[in-house]
Amino acid sequence: MAQEFSSVLAGVARDVDAMMARLLPGGEEPELPLFQAMRYAVLSGGKRLRPFFVVASGQLFNVSSSAALRVAAAVEFVHAYSLIHDDLPAMDDDDLRRGQPTVHRKFDEATAILAGDALQALAFEVLADAATHGDAAVRVELVRILALAAGAHGMVGGQMLDLMAPDQDYGIGEITRMQRLKTGEMIAFACTAGAILGKAAEPARHALHAYAHDLGLAFQIADDLIDATGSAAEAGKAVGKDKARGKATFVDILGVERARAQAGLLADQAAKHLDLFEEKGDLLRQAARFVIGRRR
Numbered sequence: 001m002a003q004e005f006s007s008v009l010a011g012v013a014r015d016v017d018a019m020m021a022r023l024l025p026g027g028e029e030p031e032l033p034l035f036q037a038m039r040y041a042v043l044s045g046g047k048r049l050r051p052f053f054v055v056a057s058g059q060l061f062n063v064s065s066s067a068a069l070r071v072a073a074a075v076e077f078v079h080a081y082s083l084i085h086d087d088l089p090a091m092d093d094d095d096l097r098r099g100q101p102t103v104h105r106k107f108d109e110a111t112a113i114l115a116g117d118a119l120q121a122l123a124f125e126v127l128a129d130a131a132t133h134g135d136a137a138v139r140v141e142l143v144r145i146l147a148l149a150a151g152a153h154g155m156v157g158g159q160m161l162d163l164m165a166p167d168q169d170y171g172i173g174e175i176t177r178m179q180r181l182k183t184g185e186m187i188a189f190a191c192t193a194g195a196i197l198g199k200a201a202e203p204a205r206h207a208l209h210a211y212a213h214d215l216g217l218a219f220q221i222a223d224d225l226i227d228a229t230g231s232a233a234e235a236g237k238a239v240g241k242d243k244a245r246g247k248a249t250f251v252d253i254l255g256v257e258r259a260r261a262q263a264g265l266l267a268d269q270a271a272k273h274l275d276l277f278e279e280k281g282d283l284l285r286q287a288a289r290f291v292i293g294r295r296r
Helices: 002-023 032-042 049-060 065-086 109-128 136-150 155-167 172-197 202-229 250-254 256-272 275-293
Strands: none
Touching: 002 049, 002 065, 002 275, 032 065, 032 109, 049 065, 049 172, 049 202, 049 275, 065 109, 065 136, 065 155, 065 172, 109 136, 136 155, 136 172, 155 172, 172 202, 172 250, 202 250, 202 256, 202 275, 250 256, 256 275
């Protein structure tokens, strides 16, 4: 089962990489260094879990592969932009991402900032294009929900809380909220995007959002476990940095074994939200188990 899921995930990654390569700017204009930095950030590997959630949720509602892959690419553009900015010296100050130099190390800080800005703009350009969906109302809804997920009440707000964390006495409630914003809202968009594309009824959208809520927390606990117990070679980036900075994590509060158990419980809860879809939800159920078993 795990091998089958890994094969499906790899296939989605290949398809979305091909779509992103087509959508990313190229050419020999004077701003070529910006284009190169954007392509380096996006096409340097990765599991493409968020794009997978878009594609898998789209399959529940018979969404065309082209539409799903365009939205998947937009999600990954926003994710890549966030990683570029997170890695900057002003934030996490990381030198490695996916086992390779971070964008500001490969190029320079100014180019990295601009590459992130341009990727964010490109994501919304893709969603607003008629090629993504023939119904303008659907495109507007995609733009609106992604903006909410990525902005001050989502990913960016969560990053602000994360930057404040070393100077705060965060408990489990505060950490949960921070990670729901920083990581969970983008995962929630990815998991519900297929329902938006397919004009699904509210119960289906609600089920996918509930799935994403539990999955997002499980995903973050898995990340904390990797940072606490993994190696840089496995993770493809520096580990142990949260502890060094004095930032509280799920592992700090729960301990390694309780954190693992909690991640498993959340994955099981996430899978139960898919009962509405019966066997059509199997891929998303497998994804919940994959998320907590990964090492990077």
